[in-house]
Amino acid sequence: MPRTLGMKCCTTPAPMPRHDLHCHSTHSDGLLAPAAVVARAKERGVDVLALTDHDELSGLPEARDAALAAGITLICGSELSVTWRGITIHILALGVDPENATLTDGLAGIRAGRSTRARRIADALASAGIHGAYEGAMRYVTSERLISRTHFARHLVAAGHAREMKDVFARYLTPGRPGHVAHDWATLSQAVGWIHAAGGQAVIAHPGRYRVNAGGMRRLLAEFRDTGGDAIEVLSPSHTPAQYVEFATHARVFGLRGSCGSDWHGPGESWMDLGELPDLPMGVVPVWKDW
Ligand code: AMP
Numbered sequence: 001m002p003r004t005l006g007m008k009c010c011t012t013p014a015p016m017p018r019h020d021l022h023c024h025s026t027h028s029d030g031l032l033a034p035a036a037v038v039a040r041a042k043e044r045g046v047d048v049l050a051l052t053d054h055d056e057l058s059g060l061p062e063a064r065d066a067a068l069a070a071g072i073t074l075i076c077g078s079e080l081s082v083t084w085r086g087i088t089i090h091i092l093a094l095g096v097d098p099e100n101a102t103l104t105d106g107l108a109g110i111r112a113g114r115s116t117r118a119r120r121i122a123d124a125l126a127s128a129g130i131h132g133a134y135e136g137a138m139r140y141v142t143s144e145r146l147i148s149r150t151h152f153a154r155h156l157v158a159a160g161h162a163r164e165m166k167d168v169f170a171r172y173l174t175p176g177r178p179g180h181v182a183h184d185w186a187t188l189s190q191a192v193g194w195i196h197a198a199g200g201q202a203v204i205a206h207p208g209r210y211r212v213n214a215g216g217m218r219r220l221l222a223e224f225r226d227t228g229g230d231a232i233e234v235l236s237p238s239h240t241p242a243q244y245v246e247f248a249t250h251a252r253v254f255g256l257r258g259s260c261g262s263d264w265h266g267p268g269e270s271w272m273d274l275g276e277l278p279d280l281p282m283g284v285v286p287v288w289k290d291w
């Protein structure tokens with residue numbers, strides 16, 4: 001047997017780097033500061049981490065320093081709020097230049113709408129008999145630049161209006177419920193355009209969460225691809241194993257790459273921890289293929 005062949009079969013292949021490309025810090029609605037998120041990712045065996053705070057890039061310098069010290073790779077990211085045909089969808093930006101003015105201006109525009117929306121959420125809750133929710137939510141806000149439904153949810157749970165986070169969304173904060181208000185975020189083409197202007201890839205986050213039927217999902221994916229979108233988040237704690245297969249198939253059919261992310265928000269709040277996802281299904285081109 002040739003020597004090289006003999007060596008080859010005795011060499012253990014290097015393990016695939018573990019990617020977690022979706023998580024949050026105190027710069028949006030996560031519970032830990034960026035450096036603490038990075039430290040936990042390192043502990044949990046993540047090799048490549050994307051910090052993707054909602055509509056925000058301000059946590060990235062701290063995360064980058066922490067990643068350098070910990071010896072893991074940080075991907076600069078964000079999770080952009082978008083309105084598509086009247087529903088809210090989330091588009092992850094991966095590998096962006098955080099200094100890019102087109103992106104930073106776009107995100108500032110999205111964030112600007114959050115304060116008035118928060119007042120409207122509080123007014124809607126007050127009409128349903130829950131008073132003082134704005135002040136209550138503000139006690140949970142960790143960045144003066146960003147207030148989200150999560151902060152309302154934490155307050156409502158603490159105030160005894162629901163037992164846990166998922167109940168409070170189902171009872172008060174989702175479409176058709178007393179504390180939900182309609183809001184116009186960025187458009188799909190704006191979000192994809194800003195992400196590309198900043199040199200990044202655009203990924204549809206947790207597609208299994210959107211309230212669309214099969215035809216609506218195909219229209220969303222087709223429009224996303226035609227706008228220049230790059231990938232689908234195939235693996236997400238919002239998906240069942242059957243949906244892993246379903247979205248892997250969509251990725252192949254629509255010519256999109258696949259991504260994976262724990263969407264981790266903090267200890268005790270997210271049922272999947274950093275780095276906990278399985279490998280991408282066979283046949284899906286990873287979003288990181290050319291990194
Ligand atoms: P916002 O961007 O202000 O509309 O807030 C959206 C955030 O609320 C998401 O990023 C999640 O962190 C959180 N969220 C939405 N739905 C749920 C749910 N059913 N259970 C727990 N958290 C949720």
Ligand code: MN
Binds near residue numbers: 029054265
């Ligand atoms: Mn969130």
Ligand code: MN
Binds near residue numbers: 079090205206
């Ligand atoms: Mn999301």
Ligand code: MN
Binds near residue numbers: 024
């Ligand atoms: Mn998220």
